Amino acid sequence: MTAALAAFERHLAVERDLSAHTVRAYLGDVSSLLGHAARLGRDDPGDVDLRTLRSWLANQQVTGRSRTTLARRATAARVFTAWLARTGRASADHGASLGSPKQLRTLPPVLRADEADQLVRNAADAADDGSPLGLRDAAMLELLYATGIRVGELVALDLDDVDRERNLVRVFGKGRKERSVPFGHPAARALDRWVTEGRAALMTDGAGGALFLGARGRRIDQRAVRTLVHRRIAEVPGAPDIGPHGLRHTAATHLLEGGADLRAVQELLGHASLATTQLYTHVTTDRLRRAYQQAHPRA
Template identity: 80%
Template sequence: MSDSSAGAGEEAADRDDLPESLIRLLGDYERHLVSERDLAPHTVRAYLGDVRGLLEHCGRLGIGDVADLDLRTLRSWLARLQTTGRSRTTIARRATAARVFTAWLHRTGRVATDPGAALGSPKKHKTLPPVLRADEAEALIRSAAALADDGTAVGLRDVAMLELLYATGIRVGELVGLDIDDVDDERRVVRVFGKGRKERSVPYGAPAGRAVDRWLASGRPALRGDGSGAALFLGVRGRRIDQRAVRDLVHRRIADVPGAPDIGPHGLRHTAATHLLEGGADLRSVQELLGHASLATTQLYTHVTTDRLRRAYQQAHPRA
């Protein structure tokens, strides 16, 4: 069982054990996350689940009022998660959730001081994400295009989605959230709403533009139905396509590329960023294109490109 699934079951049970006052508190916090911070539904669910786990831990320690929540309690919660086998990434995420929650408690006058302000997070292991080589990315698009030669709506859609994912490096959630009007064919940019509903414009190239045009002209009309709305990409039932279908598509098409690593849509995002940097794009531009809030996140890709350069040097240089 994964960390997330184990945590979800645990937290569902915890919720039933919370006193009414804390259930009301969670309701207020949920309204803050939705209305004031405008977070995506899955992010809201994750934050609430993590905070429920924290409050249940407080209950086990005999702490029934958030006014008594302190740094020692927060640290003991994270330590308990570590002893139950949670990963560093999961613990770091829950530490973030705790800090966001305690900051809100302090800001709304529910606690005198913010105990989460001094709460640290375990350092995540920096792993280099697998990416495609340029020739593998080309082979991926070609394999999908070959299957779309019969002009089927699903084939045209799949090629357009793959082209757009690789051309822009957008997240899979951003892709499925696109509406027709978000595509500016003249300027060849797509308007994307990223994390926190932050808007950005991302350029795409001629191949992606042609694929999207073919989809809109011949593919989308064949799948369009009553529930289509303004969605750019549709599933076989005529509604906005979901993220799972896109992930399945990427994994299936990657399997057609000999020797390519098994990556999903996020792997294509890594690939796009890596190829941009290897092609000479500066880090700030890549940060803006990807919608990263921090340059430190984008800097991961410099490690990727350096690692690939090192391997190439060791293979090619006579005195490596």
């Protein structure tokens, strides 16, 4: 069991290039599964059959695990059993038939267009004094809202990832999948000011090619960005308390409300499945209702 778990960890980290956080989550889930199997007298990973998998999930449900947690653990189990079969450690992929409870997939609150505009305007006003941190914050907020990129993708950006001739930013998303995301003129202006006026004032020897720097002159971390977003949104009257991921949802919602194609939004956000992007369509019903009332003769 221990040897199989160590080999599976290498598979996740090296072959699939998953993030350290995802690797830890999968290993925790599979360790729980193997522990359950051992208590049932199954000491070899190849002996983990469908009955074992189902009893493990049932036990998780009895102990009060949420539907989201159960769905994630079922996914981890399926990845593990597929790997066992592919590497000859099991005679068959027993997890291929394993079902899991559907997640109650909901979206967090999003900003209205006027609230998002107020957010970036406030940041721009705060940057008028030319302070390096103010210029950086304005550029980060503009870019987050303009592109809908993840906070992890934002902090990983290097200077060379920004194409100012075409106003594109190169992003490495989940699984190190590369995509190019466009941004508009307001974000371009904020980025230019930060790079030409603010970045040099914070830069230290440890900055490297990082686009955005923290107060100590090194690549900024995700926690600092989350703190900034919450603080700035608190300054917008009536706005819901959302973080960087809420800005990502806001960008997607406003794109769809503006008439953007669903598949185009999928590409911009880096979603592997269109079903994930379709979650955003439920927040655009007002736009569809207005279009119906304007166009249908019996509205």
